[in-house]
Amino acid sequence: MDAAIATRVLGQTLSRALHATGRGVVLVATAALSLVLFVATTLATAFILLGIGVLLLPLITPLVRRLTGLCRELAGQAGVPIGTPYLPGPSLEPGVVGWVQRCRSILTDPATWRDLLFLLLNVVVGFALGLLPATLLIYSVEGLVLSAGFWMLMRESGVDFWYGFTAMDTWPHAVLGALVSLAVFGIWLAATPHMVAGHALFAKALLGPSERAVIASRMRHLSETRSDVINIQATELRRIERDLHDGAQARLVAIGMKLGAATRQLRTNPDVAETLLVDARNATATALEELRCLIRGIHPPVLAERGLEDAIRAIALESPMEVDVTADVPGRLAAPAESAVYFAISELLNNVAKHANADRASIDMRHEEGSLRAVVIDNGRGGADASNGTGLRGIERRCATFDGTLVLSSPEGGPTVAILELPCALYSPRTSSS
CATH class of the missing domain: 1.10.287 (Helix Hairpins)
Known part of the structure; x- marks a missing residue:
């Protein structure tokens, strides 16, 4: 059992290191692109006084933001999520005036200059932290190959080869080289995820939203x-x-x-x-x-009199499908929040009954850590898309009013999973526990 656990842990560690090395290769590519875009953005900004920069800067900036967006995505994969820092763009007029307005919006956004600083520094930081994992892996594999006997072929060809500080000319030296390569491999296993995470922290320091951007958003x-x-x-x-x-x-x-x-x-x-x-x-x-x-x-009387749990159970009983309800909401929410959740779940069940061709659904509703989370699952045909109808869009808008979200997963063939989350506090004990 211990050997199986050790094998599984080693496999997970190796997998993390390989994924981190792959992301490191992408970071090297971003470093090269950073150099190109830094030069292009600097020249476009310098040419604004000549007029040509007004045309070039709005064309180059989307490429810069796409690259920095990729770096944010890589940072998120490394466990360091980074929000979008850009200020909302103004309404633009057509023609040349619109280009000038767009250029002015870009130049007055602090995130633009932080992106430019990131591009400059990422040429060095991204290249170093991205290339080092692949270098360590290749170097460790090289040492193992040499130690396995390849050093003898090189000696026969008249080539003296050193691995680290060890001359690969005898078997004892080959064994020493193998130990060094294993040490390098261990360093690669342990340090590679941290190198990528280090780049993610570097990216967050420059590419994260400023206080002004957070307020504007x-x-x-x-x-x-x-x-x-x-x-x-x-x-x-x-x-x-x-x-x-x-x-x-x-x-x-x-x-x-x-x-x-x-x-x-x-x-x-x-x-x-x-x-x-x-x-x-x-x-x-x-x-x-x-x-x-x-x-x-x-405002349904059952919601006002008996609370959200019993109101949702009443919806389930009235549904033409078989609906299982699991709820743990040990108190009452504010009336507007209760009403929003009630009508959102009611609309979800109506959509399932009308469009999903389902005969069974389940509702799991819980209040944890200051948020109400409701998960509605049906065994229908799937394929639901919020962009193709007003019902789901209405639910999203209703949730957004309370800073809530609706996350929908509905592959073709089902099942459809709708997750509704609403930040809200409990104000009083529930009136019924049935």
Whole structure:
């Protein structure tokens, strides 16, 4: 058992070192491109006064940002995530004025100059930290090959070869060379992931978002979500108005007319008046049911009275599919957050019932570390895409209003997994544990 564990650990270590060496080779390529783009960006900036730089800089900058984006991606693979640091771009006018505005936006963004500094330093840092892992690996393999007997072939050819500080001319020296190569191999195994991680930390120091960029990104997000909230509220108000006008209001008007007719017929034709009163009573019951449905659409009574867990279970019971619910939310959320989660999960189940051709789904909902996480899985045909419909996009906008996210995985053939996360706090104990 110990040997199997040691073999597995060695295999994992070797795999990490090989992957890190591969990323190191990519870093060497980024170092070469950094030199080219640094020179190009510097010349374009210098030629702005001549006018040609205004045309060149907006063409070169996307290439620079694509390269730095690749470095951020490599840093993320090494366990050092780096956010996007660029300020939101302005609305651009067409023609030459737009090119000037774009150039000005690039030059006034602090991230542009940090990218330029990164390009300059990455020529050295990226080349050194990227090339060193491959060099160590090749050097260790070279020592093992020489020590295995290749040194004898070189001696017969009249070539004196040294490995490190050891002359490869006798078997004792070959054994010493093999030990050195094994030591180099051990250094490669242990140090290579740290070298790539070191480059990731270097990249984060220069390519990470500044405080100004974080604030600007936050303001843009708040502006977008505020706009979404306003649009959602306006749409919801129009729906309520339409439902009231076409449903309950029309029925109440009809009830009033029936009651007026019954009043006129009461003395002269009591039988007709009785029929009209019965119709009015039935219409009253129908109008009341429509009002209750409308209220459930605004804020379901089960959600207000019994909390999110029982409200989700009620949705599951009403679904035409078999839906398993597992929930652990030991308290009540703020009413807007509860409503957002309720309607988001309701819309997800409606989408599954309408489009997924599924007969079974599951909901797992938990509140952990200050966030509510709900996972909805169905056994349908898959292929769901938020960009192809308004339902999923509406759920994304509803979650974004609360800084939440919707992550969708829906390969063709299924299953579809929708993960909804919403940062929120618990305010009071739940009202029901059923």
